[in-house]
Amino acid sequence: MLNTLWMERARCQEIPPNTFFPSDGLGVEVAKAICAECAVSGNCLEYALSQRIDHGVWGGCSERQRRRIRRERRRSAVAA
Ligand code: SF4
Numbered sequence: 001m002l003n004t005l006w007m008e009r010a011r012c013q014e015i016p017p018n019t020f021f022p023s024d025g026l027g028v029e030v031a032k033a034i035c036a037e038c039a040v041s042g043n044c045l046e047y048a049l050s051q052r053i054d055h056g057v058w059g060g061c062s063e064r065q066r067r068r069i070r071r072e073r074r075r076s077a078v079a080a
Pocket of ligand 1: 034035040041042057
């Protein structure tokens with residue numbers, strides 16, 4: 001079963017959700033700065049990766065960064 005207890009400690013709980021779905025690069029940086037101060041950013045990132053969430057900033061990573069991580073992990077899995 002998926003563990004989502006970490007969400008109770010999410011720094012973004014009191015922040016409007018649309019902050020994490022920015023429409024430009026500046027917005028991405030704002031969201032990432034909030035994530036940088038979040039105690040559960042690692043859990044958040046792994047959640048977004050495992051659930052294949054394509055949109056928004058999760059765990060301090062943009063959509064593009066998460067796509068890169070997924071690609072690198074796939075590559076590593078093939079090479080192992
Ligand atoms: S890492 Fe960012 S999006 Fe994830 S829970 Fe923390 S503040 Fe929210």
